[in-house]
Amino acid sequence: MEFKTKKKAVILLEDGTIFEGQAVGQDGTAVGEICFNTGTTGYQEIFTDPSYFGQIMITTNAHIGNYGVNDQEQESDSIKISGLVCRNFSYEHSRVDSDGSLLEYFENQNFFAISNVDTRALVRHIRNKGAMNAVISTNLDMGFLKSELAKVPSMEGLELASSVSTKEAYTFGNPEAKYKISALDLGIKRNILRNFEKRDCYIKVFPFDTSFEEMQAFEPDGYFLSNGPGDPTPLTNAQIIAKQIIELDEPLFGICLGHQVIALAHGIPTYKMHNGHRGINHPVKNLLTGKGEITSQNHGFVVDRKAVEEGDLFDVTHIHLNDNTLAGMRMKNKNCFSVQYHPEASPGPHDSSYLFDEFIERMNVTKTV
Numbered sequence: 144m145e146f147k148t149k150k151k152a153v154i155l156l157e158d159g160t161i162f163e164g165q166a167v168g169q170d171g172t173a174v175g176e177i178c179f180n181t182g183t184t185g186y187q188e189i190f191t192d193p194s195y196f197g198q199i200m201i202t203t204n205a206h207i208g209n210y211g212v213n214d215q216e217q218e219s220d221s222i223k224i225s226g227l228v229c230r231n232f233s234y235e236h237s238r239v240d241s242d243g244s245l246l247e248y249f250e251n252q253n254f255f256a257i258s259n260v261d262t263r264a265l266v267r268h269i270r271n272k273g274a275m276n277a278v279i280s281t282n283l284d285m286g287f288l289k290s291e292l293a294k295v296p297s298m299e300g301l302e303l304a305s306s307v308s309t310k311e312a313y314t315f316g317n318p319e320a321k322y323k324i325s326a327l328d329l330g331i332k333r334n335i336l337r338n339f340e341k342r343d344c345y346i347k348v349f350p351f352d353t354s355f356e357e358m359q360a361f362e363p364d365g366y367f368l369s370n371g372p373g374d375p376t377p378l379t380n381a382q383i384i385a386k387q388i389i390e391l392d393e394p395l396f397g398i399c400l401g402h403q404v405i406a407l408a409h410g411i412p413t414y415k416m417h418n419g420h421r422g423i424n425h426p427v428k429n430l431l432t433g434k435g436e437i438t439s440q441n442h443g444f445v446v447d448r449k450a451v452e453e454g455d456l457f458d459v460t461h462i463h464l465n466d467n468t469l470a471g472m473r474m475k476n477k478n479c480f481s482v483q484y485h486p487e488a489s490p491g492p493h494d495s496s497y498l499f500d501e502f503i504e505r506m507n508v509t510k511t512v
């Protein structure tokens with residue numbers, strides 16, 4: 144096995160703590176809020192998920208790169224995390240249908256990753272201290288590291304959806320499909336579009352700064368507000384659009400950031416969590432059916448459950464069983480529902496894909512009346 148480099152690299156956390164590792168490939172520096180994903184598989188989907196834009200990812204799975212990459216596993220056209228911290232990086236890979244190695248994939252995108260880090264100690268540290276900014280680098284000069292870190296904005300209040308949203312509207316799927324959906328792209332994952340397409344939908348995807356009138360002009364049967372990076376609070380245009388859709392009582396479905404936008408549009412606040420939920424085995428209870436679901440999650444903010452319960456606009460439909468936070472809600476007298484987690488999985492289990500069916504069913508009802 145040939146290692147291209149074993150150059151020393153470091154992580155400097157906002158609280159001054161330093162962890163050591165080695166550069167995976169080329170030298171580099173990356174900054175962002177550091178977070179961890181506990182998924183045991185699905186690294187390519189995670190790295191390309193636009194919701195992670197601006198974040199350094201720690202993977203708790205001990206091996207990264209061992210099954211290479213495959214174009215089918217892209218959740219967007221490029222890597223979206225700002226840097227990677229892992230334990231063992233596999234310079235060799237093995238999978239029948241792999242398109243290439245993860246190292247080449249990183250090199251082609253000029254992406255900086257470090258390995259040989261004590262990720263268990265690092266994750267315990269972050270889990271205890273809470274989310275914070277970090278810099279990872281092969282440049283070990285403390286002055287340099289501190290000045291890079293000082294430039295990183297706080298995730299709280301940060302608007303990032305505009306950095307990953309499409310610049311131009313585009314369509315996805317079969318124009319002859321039974322249902323039409325107007326989707327607001329705040330950082331949409333491809334597998335959400337694939338899930339709609341599979342259910343006989345033709346989707347038009349609009350940039351974050353579009354107007355409701357442009358979305359309406361597609362004459363959709365339903366509207367969708369996507370997942371995406373950053374704090375939902377500054378997304379005022381998306382909140383206005385959510386309100387306009389709801390006023391007309393058109394079917395509306397929101398996932399993750401889209402769910403948070405729906406809450407904010409109705410005066411229900413979101414807040415930043417001590418640590419987010421990022422993994423593929425998060426337990427959720429569906430309060431309507433009493434059933435449990437194992438879900439894929441990726442969020443650092445959450446809708447204030449108490450504010451939802453004290454208000455009279457929404458019913459809580461799902462709760463997260465680890466910490467009792469809000470995982471899903473629906474509007475009492477409007478055709479709107481949303482979840483904090485990821486029914487499209489990719490990566491993760493498919494327990495919650497019924498939510499896409501529910502959206503189709505809601506469109507079916509309004510289509511025929």
Ligand SMILES: NC(=O)CC[C@H](N)C(=O)O
Nearest residue numbers: 194370371399400443444
């Ligand atoms: N996956 C998402 O849409 C994430 C939403 C938001 N950026 C958060 O961290 O909570």
